[in-house]
Amino acid sequence: MTTPSAELALARFPEDSRDQLRAWDASDEYLLKHLAESGRALDGTVVVIGDRWGALTTALRAHRPVQISDSFLAREATRANLTRNGAGPDSVRLLTTQDPPPDRIDVLLVHVPKSLALLEDQLLRLAPGVHEETVVIGTGMVKEIHTSTLKLFERILGPTRTSLAEKKARLIFCTPNPGLARAANPWPHSYTLPDGIGPVSGRTVVNHAGVFCAERLDVGTRFFLRHLPYGRGAERVVDLGCGNGVVGTAAALAHPAAEVLFVDESYQAVASAEATYRANTDDSGSEFGKAEFRVGDGMDGVPDESIDLVFNNPPFHSHQATTDATAWRMFTGALRTLRPGGELWVVGNRHLGYHVKLRRLFGNSELVASDAKFVVLKAVKK
Template identity: 45%
Template sequence: MEQLNTPQGQFQLSRFPIRPKDSLRAWDAADEYLLNYLNDENIALKGNILIINDTFGALSTALATHKPTTLSDSYLAEQGIKQNLQHNHLAPDSVHFINSLQTPNTTLDLVLIKIPKSHAMLEEQLHRIRPFINAKTTIIAGAMTKMVHTNTLKLFERLIGPTKTSLAVKKARLIFSTVTDINLPENPYPLSLNLSPEKFTQQEYTMSNHANVFSREGMDIGSRFFLETLVKSQPVSDEALSMVDLGCGNGIVGLIVAERFPNAQLHFVDESYMAVDSARINFQHAFPNRSAQFSTMDCLGGLEENSVDMIMNNPPFHQQNVVGDFIAQQMFIESKKVLKQGGTLWVVGNRHLGYQGALKRLMGNCTVIASNKKFVVLKAIKR
């Protein structure tokens, strides 16, 4: 835990989840720039304040006394903010949380935006807040300079109004947008995508993909390779198995598994609210007479130990802009806990990530089921 010094006060902040020997801070220079600017320019911190994409809670914690609302697509971000409020002895209800599928309930006076990695996500968020802002609303966005592109500014101009940027400070930049009457284009999200029958299925699926869903415009090659391998390796079965699509995205892996296991109970899990909702929509469209569970949570923290027969996992190798295998390692550890004896964990990953060694150390076994130049599909059994 490190201390963030701002004009609003000093705050002890940590990233969520807390990991041993984590040397990364829970804020960046753009957070500092935003908070300093609010103070230096005497921006009114009253009325209805909305903070968007506050990854670990630097903005929400520093402004908690002003009762902001925080909008995020990340369950982890929400938990991180709550954790940092607690660290700093701030009331848990000092920040109101809404997820990316919800909207504000009143006109906004101040909107602070951390620019997300996904351009589509930013576009959807600007559409979402547009009905709740007016010419009196102050809108300030912040990001590291590498995240601010010409397309970013054009997006603000197209959906909000005239836009300008600040000078860079510590490789961070602010964006200022003035709300004007414009001919607002239609929100294109969620996208609707038709998946034609492929090697792994004879069905055609219509996929609904929210803006923050990975590979929302088409199936990624890793998932395609994973599904082709699963279909070759797993015969159709009438067993009533308990299965989890971990890090489900739009749920395509779970859909194909559900097709091959008609009596299985599927559970779709992701930390993205948009991903889980996309999976829900897609499963209900594909199997209208079948039930499944859909959970937004941190890995498998909400599942009972020794309760699952099979887990399918395509782990992310980054959290926001930080690359590493820490999320995959957490997913593997929690998978071992929730699997029954004899239960299987199926994983697809880039060859260079070394998941095979990690699984062998954790589970005592790991088999390479398939591989190509870029990916491996691994299977580990809980003994």
């Protein structure tokens, strides 16, 4: 990426030489160009949120910014990109969306996230640290910035306006009003699950902001829950890409002695999964087995051939790009960690053709259930 001050070598994480997707977009370039041309001094505490692959944090490393991210992959990309460009790991401060934000914020740079709920949650969490002299600038592609986005900035921080578009990107300028009356943060949000979906029927699910389908159960997961193998004994089970944890919680309720690992690359998702599990079980006694909640890249860190059952509803988008790279990493990770005879259960849209990938990896793929939109597949490690 070319910036006003330097040429940066940037890559996504995990790095893949076959991946042609860039680790930045035109909105990152627009923001950095504006900061350079405005001559604005970035003094005090600089906070960067929504930095998808660390491009902004790396470019501004001389100002020792605080990056706040919901994504494990974004944090790892930031670490790798800092190193790639000659900066040490202590040149910035990396926080997650679950960590307490800085008490005082002098510059707030926001790469607008896809989730309006996550933006709302983060602005409400950061607002107490913003003062009337804080520089607040948002950035995003034109298709990502809507009237509702601007209204959020105005409602939570103060008067807001936008720039002209440049290379299909736009900037947001907000003038903080510390005296603005704000409603309480509505996140996390809870709702009751419907009937007819197995052990979690009528149970409570908890969603932190930005987690997929935070308002109601999505139809794919509902279909998956109706076809899971509930008649199993004690096992080691993984809810891979757990989201709000409803699938792993269903497994725990069906098999009280099972050890269940909830894993996702989103800090918000893993916090939701733990809250959902705690709301529906009491693992302080002997009734339930052990539950573990891990933020990470798929099955990384899970020992080889240590798992009996993996449940997976893989995403097929990486921000705005459609890709099967994440699903492929999840499937290969499951193959490595499953014991012989262990099973991977997958739900996905029919058109994604996951059965082809599973046959290539496992040598087999069984159609367990299907409807007009979704399929549930099972692959067995031989």
